Amino acid sequence: MTLQPISATDLAIASVLVIVNAAISVSLGLRLHKPVLLAAARMVVQLLLVGLLLRYVLESKSPLLTTLVIVAMILAAAREVAVRPKWRLKGWQSYGISTAMVSATSIATVLLALLTAIRPSPWYDAHYAVPLMGIVLGSVLNSASLGLDIFFSGVTASRNIVEGRLALGATRYEALAPYMRNAIRSGLIPVINQMSAAGIITLPGIMSGQILAGVDAVDAAKYQILLMFILAGGSGLAATGSVYLAAKAVTDERHRLRCDRLRN
Amino acid sequence: MNMNPSSIQTAAAQTEVLKAVDLHSACAGPYSFTLARGRCLVVSGPSGAGKSQLLRMIADLDENAGEISLHGVPRAQIFAPDWRRQVVYQSAEPAWWETHVKDHFRQAQLADASALLAQLNLPADMLDAEVSRLSTGERQRMALIRSLLVKPAVLLLDEPTGALDESNTAAVEAVLKARLQAGLALVLVTHSAEQAGRLADDRLHIARKEAP
Numbered sequence: 233m234t235l236q237p238i239s240a241t242d243l244a245i246a247s248v249l250v251i252v253n254a255a256i257s258v259s260l261g262l263r264l265h266k267p268v269l270l271a272a273a274r275m276v277v278q279l280l281l282v283g284l285l286l287r288y289v290l291e292s293k294s295p296l297l298t299t300l301v302i303v304a305m306i307l308a309a310a311r312e313v314a315v316r317p318k319w320r321l322k323g324w325q326s327y328g329i330s331t332a333m334v335s336a337t338s339i340a341t342v343l344l345a346l347l348t349a350i351r352p353s354p355w356y357d358a359h360y361a362v363p364l365m366g367i368v369l370g371s372v373l374n375s376a377s378l379g380l381d382i383f384f385s386g387v388t389a390s391r392n393i394v395e396g397r398l399a400l401g402a403t404r405y406e407a408l409a410p411y412m413r414n415a416i417r418s419g420l421i422p423v424i425n426q427m428s429a430a431g432i433i434t435l436p437g438i439m440s441g442q443i444l445a446g447v448d449a450v451d452a453a454k455y456q457i458l459l460m461f462i463l464a465g466g467s468g469l470a471a472t473g474s475v476y477l478a479a480k481a482v483t484d485e486r487h488r489l490r491c492d493r494l495r496n
Numbered sequence: 497m498n499m500n501p502s503s504i505q506t507a508a509a510q511t512e513v514l515k516a517v518d519l520h521s522a523c524a525g526p527y528s529f530t531l532a533r534g535r536c537l538v539v540s541g542p543s544g545a546g547k548s549q550l551l552r553m554i555a556d557l558d559e560n561a562g563e564i565s566l567h568g569v570p571r572a573q574i575f576a577p578d579w580r581r582q583v584v585y586q587s588a589e590p591a592w593w594e595t596h597v598k599d600h601f602r603q604a605q606l607a608d609a610s611a612l613l614a615q616l617n618l619p620a621d622m623l624d625a626e627v628s629r630l631s632t633g634e635r636q637r638m639a640l641i642r643s644l645l646v647k648p649a650v651l652l653l654d655e656p657t658g659a660l661d662e663s664n665t666a667a668v669e670a671v672l673k674a675r676l677q678a679g680l681a682l683v684l685v686t687h688s689a690e691q692a693g694r695l696a697d698d699r700l701h702i703a704r705k706e707a708p
Contacts, residue, residue, distance in 0.1 A: 390593075392589070393591040395557055395587075396587070396590060396592075396593070397591075398557060398577075399555055399580055399584065399585040399586070400580070400581070400584065400642070400646055401580045401581035401584075401646060402577060410593075484559075485576075486556055486576040487576040487577055487580075488558065488576075
């Protein structure tokens, strides 16, 4: 069995649902019709462009092109991690932390999956590397940005407590420990939820996609399990690493809290 | 602490605990003073002149420049958390982070903390209380206990009796005087001229810094 092709007419029929949404917005005065239509249009353009680009990359079988695509994906994810939190470090430091952690954790976990479990030949086959990277980056991005957001908000809101502990002789990591722990925990909750809900409340994306494409359900489940492990590992490392680097960046070598290095 | 064995110490230098020369930050200073064992330096000046900033600079909580040393050892040679255990800063509104009062103390400190409660007119079971149940004045006195139990050489107090009535202020001053007798060096920021008169051995007046 192969995937049923979808025609432009099929898409047009489905798009009626979006128009229904917009109509509801107009009739109830929600003022959401413009954002809904704009987001839908953006989504169509973005996905078609990515489809065209990926078709080209996959057909070219060029390792260089695959690398370029992956680097671009990493940079986009890293930028998102740096920009999403309400507070961020002045200058380039937030970008430095996010680029370092996002690239290290996603590359390490995807390589592990490609070299030990999936083993396509060649191992850098873009059919595997690019989608895997995409899934891992999405999860790493979420965990790292959540971790940074919760950490920076916690520290700025509890500035007097952190300084109170420092004043009594705590080291910077002792004084920041509760906020670091809380931030790392928050970064991990999405992955934990995803794992515990998988198969019962939601049918995960990869598994659904493979079943739609005609793969045996148990094989699809195994793929999904492998992916979940990679996601959990990558996200945990990304959240932990980002929060540690952030803790180092908001303090100095004299163990002072340096909220002046943050901006809203 | 690493004392230079070749340094010749005069009688004055032996009792000198804290010495600051041109201590300044972007928004306060420069300040110079020396503080000897068992003495109280009262810092006075109008609101916003930088009295709290001075205390924070001494404790090294804000970026600052200039020279400062403890028992003759420059601050830069001392690990920052060790410095802050020797030179403890207590802000005008001390922070609390655990639910119960006693969780802000180490197990080994609890006996000493209980002993200080009565001297500060606090009920004997206050260590078991929740911090949120304490009045502002009770918190201020508990914070003093917490600061004293770090056993610093220098204590930096910012308005330690700001929320206290006369009798409790007297209790705090009695405890401070006993500690001064025992050799503690004290830097005290207070708005009360009477309190300054009762405690001051040395004085430092701070004027509002002119805008550049």
